[in-house]
Amino acid sequence: MKSPAPKSFFPGPVLVCLPFLVLYLITALPGLGWRDTPEFASTAWTLGIAHPAGFPTFNLATKVLTYLPLGSIPFRVTLAAALFGAAILFVLYGLIVRGSAIVGRDDPDDPGIRWAAAIAVTVFGLSGTLWTNSTEPEVYTLNTLLLGITLYCALRWSADGREAWLCAGGLIYGLAAGNHGSVAFYVPGFLVYVLLHSSSRVGRNLLLLLFFFLVGFSVYLYLPIRGSADPPLDFGHPVTLERFLMHITDRKDAADHFDGVRKGHYLARHTWLFLTETTPRLFWPLGLPLLLAGAVRVWRRDWPLLTALFWASLADVLFFIRWTSQPAAFLPAYFFTAFFCGLGLVWLVGRIEAPPWLKPTRAQAAGAALLVLVLAGGVWLVYPQQDRSATFLPGESFRSDYERMAPDAISLTGVQWFHQRAFQDVYRLRDDVTAISLADFTFPWFYSPITQARFPRVVVPAGDVNYQAGQGWFLKRFLEANLDRKRDIYWEPFDLKGGVFSRHLKPELDLLFKVTPRPVDRLSPEETRAALGRLREKIEREIATEGFYEAEELDVYYVLMLFQYAFYFSRHGQIGAAMATLRFLEDLYGPEGANRMLPADHAALNINMGLMLASEQRWGEAVPRFEAALDHARGNFRFWFGLGLSLMKTGRLAKARSALERAAGLAPYDPETRLYLGDVFRLQGDTARARAAYERAWHLAREPRTKMEIKERLGELGG
Numbered sequence: 279m280k281s282p283a284p285k286s287f288f289p290g291p292v293l294v295c296l297p298f299l300v301l302y303l304i305t306a307l308p309g310l311g312w313r314d315t316p317e318f319a320s321t322a323w324t325l326g327i328a329h330p331a332g333f334p335t336f337n338l339a340t341k342v343l344t345y346l347p348l349g350s351i352p353f354r355v356t357l358a359a360a361l362f363g364a365a366i367l368f369v370l371y372g373l374i375v376r377g378s379a380i381v382g383r384d385d386p387d388d389p390g391i392r393w394a395a396a397i398a399v400t401v402f403g404l405s406g407t408l409w410t411n412s413t414e415p416e417v418y419t420l421n422t423l424l425l426g427i428t429l430y431c432a433l434r435w436s437a438d439g440r441e442a443w444l445c446a447g448g449l450i451y452g453l454a455a456g457n458h459g460s461v462a463f464y465v466p467g468f469l470v471y472v473l474l475h476s477s478s479r480v481g482r483n484l485l486l487l488l489f490f491f492l493v494g495f496s497v498y499l500y501l502p503i504r505g506s507a508d509p510p511l512d513f514g515h516p517v518t519l520e521r522f523l524m525h526i527t528d529r530k531d532a533a534d535h536f537d538g539v540r541k542g543h544y545l546a547r548h549t550w551l552f553l554t555e556t557t558p559r560l561f562w563p564l565g566l567p568l569l570l571a572g573a574v575r576v577w578r579r580d581w582p583l584l585t586a587l588f589w590a591s592l593a594d595v596l597f598f599i600r601w602t603s604q605p606a607a608f609l610p611a612y613f614f615t616a617f618f619c620g621l622g623l624v625w626l627v628g629r630i631e632a633p634p635w636l637k638p639t640r641a642q643a644a645g646a647a648l649l650v651l652v653l654a655g656g657v658w659l660v661y662p663q664q665d666r667s668a669t670f671l672p673g674e675s676f677r678s679d680y681e682r683m684a685p686d687a688i689s690l691t692g693v694q695w696f697h698q699r700a701f702q703d704v705y706r707l708r709d710d711v712t713a714i715s716l717a718d719f720t721f722p723w724f725y726s727p728i729t730q731a732r733f734p735r736v737v738v739p740a741g742d743v744n745y746q747a748g749q750g751w752f753l754k755r756f757l758e759a760n761l762d763r764k765r766d767i768y769w770e771p772f773d774l775k776g777g778v779f780s781r782h783l784k785p786e787l788d789l790l791f792k793v794t795p796r797p798v799d800r801l802s803p804e805e806t807r808a809a810l811g812r813l814r815e816k817i818e819r820e821i822a823t824e825g826f827y828e829a830e831e832l833d834v835y836y837v838l839m840l841f842q843y844a845f846y847f848s849r850h851g852q853i854g855a856a857m858a859t860l861r862f863l864e865d866l867y868g869p870e871g872a873n874r875m876l877p878a879d880h881a882a883l884n885i886n887m888g889l890m891l892a893s894e895q896r897w898g899e900a901v902p903r904f905e906a907a908l909d910h911a912r913g914n915f916r917f918w919f920g921l922g923l924s925l926m927k928t929g930r931l932a933k934a935r936s937a938l939e940r941a942a943g944l945a946p947y948d949p950e951t952r953l954y955l956g957d958v959f960r961l962q963g964d965t966a967r968a969r970a971a972y973e974r975a976w977h978l979a980r981e982p983r984t985k986m987e988i989k990e991r992l993g994e995l996g997g
Contacts, residue, residue, distance in 0.1 A: 295364045299360060303360050304667060305667055309353060309672065311415060313604075314328075315696075316700035319415045325509060326509040326510055327516065329513045329514070336417045340420075352673075352704065366408065367403050370399050373617055373620075382628065391627070401619075402613075404656035405616075406558065414666070421458040425454055428454060431443045452495035456495060470586060501525060502518075537599075548602055556602045572617075572620070572625065573618050576618065587617070595608060678787075682787055683790075688714065688736060689714065689767075690714055691716065692772050720753065728752075736765070785843070785846070801847070801851070806847060810859060844856040848890065868880065881910030885903070885920070898928055901928055901930075915941055922940075931958055934958050935958045949980075952975035953971070956968045969992070973992070
């Protein structure tokens with residue numbers, strides 16, 4: 279009598295996904311993160327309204343977990359993201375097994391299919407994009423999970439024709455649209471899939487799909503219902519039909535949607551960065567062959583599926599292509615890629631014939647060893663970069679300024695607003711502070727307008743916002759009214775060159791400025807040293823104790839802030855402090871530091887340093903600064919003017935003439951450019967051109983002092 283064949287062993291989806299849930303939890307942020315994560319922590323906890331398109335599905339799905347007595351409130355929201363991330367892997371496993379029939383493997387219980395699915399899921403679970411999204415309060419894991427479930431429903435419906443799967447897919451897709459508005463751009467692909475797989479009753483299928491999609495999409499009714507209850511964080515106040523439609527269509531950021539595509543001259547650069555830096559480099563030698571193998575097999579058996587997922591992936595990439603430095607947004611595209619790679623691996627395993635001596639038990643042992651090796655090796659390589667369990671900087675970097683404000687203060691911030699609302703709404707800190715977003719004033723037609731009911735402790739000027747008077751008109755009136763009431767007002771410096779009341783600011787805290795009733799014409803050396811000292815001490819303290827260089831999201835913020843401080847010092851006559859600030863910025867992020875400054879920012883640093891050195895007549899030091907920025911300043915008038923003047927002062931007349939002619943082309947009505955161009959012609963001995971340049975400068979000049987200089991030059995020429 280034959281002995282029964284040994285039972286096949288293969289890892290199921292639960293066994294594969296549980297280790298990742300543990301990994302994501304032990305490496306998760308303990309509190310707040312950067313960018314939008316403080317906002318999502320606040321809106322999930324308080325059932326508030328997030329920035330467009332509102333993300334009601336995320337708020338409702340994560341609210342339940344905030345009641346668990348596990349760590350801080352933001353950590354509980356991150357717990358939801360980790361659960362969604364592990365569930366993504368569970369769904370991906372099921373999709374690869376279900377899709378194996380498309381690549382010619384019809385037995386879903388075949389151990390080879392299960393091992394291939396387990397390995398593909400393990401590799402995707404170790405990817406930095408999924409791991410990062412699963413360790414912070416963000417919406418992308420839930421978004422991808424809902425898309426994965428929608429795809430699973432579509433495959434089940436096309437396989438057996440049961441309408442229940444079609445209805446479930448429409449419902450889940452509607453909820454996905456309530457979690458992130460970008461899924462609206464995937465609709466053509468999925469719609470084509472449904473149409474091409476509907477052999478009959480096309481109209482009925484579309485009506486069912488539309489009905490259940492609208493049922494899921496009705497989650498957006500959360501916005502006006504909750505907005506009417508005045509939640510603590512109400513971004514956009516979508517309680518009227520006009521404001522509701524404005525919010526869910528994200529009209530506020532419409533100019534940024536597909537921005538990298540509409541600005542065609544940037545598309546090639548963004549695409550190159552996406553392919554070479556955003557996409558993991560290990561993908562190209564290992565993942566691309568499997569992707570192509572899976573895609574080709576799917577094309578032969580179910581080309582509508584390939585078309586639908588290719589369209590969805592392309593829409594996802596192009597929608598976010600401008601943010602190539604933030605790969606979190608590309609998670610759906612990477613998920614669909616992992617699906618095809620998994621199918622390619624299933625097909626490859628099916629093509630390999632096991633040698634006679636390799637018994638099934640040995641094959642299973644080899645598969646288990648390979649799976650453990652991939653998991654252990656991946657954790658060993660990725661864990662140090664993904665471990666954020668001790669990253670407290672996102673919650674602490676802005677907290678000191680917030681807690682040190684004067685009693686009953688008003689805080690006007692942009693980036694810090696999300697953090698300050700989390701400090702107030704989640705951590706219950708400083709309820710006396712009125713934390714207002716600057717966008718409430720500068721873009722009141724997109725944001726919730728300032729009202730006395732919303733901020734009862736502030737004075738709101740009477741009358742509607744005068745849009746024709748400029749974006750800062752209402753803000754100026756607001757500042758004046760509250761300064762008259764002796765309220766302390768703090769300001770986050772964004773654009774000190776053109777901001778309202780930019781001359782009415784004084785550095786008082788580490789990062790925030792205080793608004794003053796009277797203009798601050800000059801700073802004393804003592805005030806300058808104190809402000810610069812506080813800024814340096816704060817950053818050096820964060821470098822020493824809080825993992826400053828591990829917080830890449832903070833780079834952009836501190837680059838912006840240090841530029842603003844340098845401009846502020848320069849405007850108030852403290853050129854030395856301004857240059858010291860820029861040198862500090864260069865030491866932090868330049869080639870000699872972390873080397874994480876964007877090329878455009880580094881060029882701006884060199885231009886500003888060159889202009890400041892030129893203002894102190896240190897021409898020899900200014901020239902190399904300008905030359906270092908040459909590749910990124912082709913259309914910058916100030917660059918060409920400063921370079922030309924510095925070259926002239928160092929005797930390099932031919933290059934000076936070329937630079938000043940470029941400056942004159944960019945600013946044809948600037949008299950100083952013509953004046954110094956005339957000086958170059960005169961030094962070169964070209965009296966006729968010098969006279970023509972001086973005369974042109976004379977006609978353009980408006981200042982008496984400039985006209986006097988030009989008159990003296992003409993007199994020296996005998997005119």
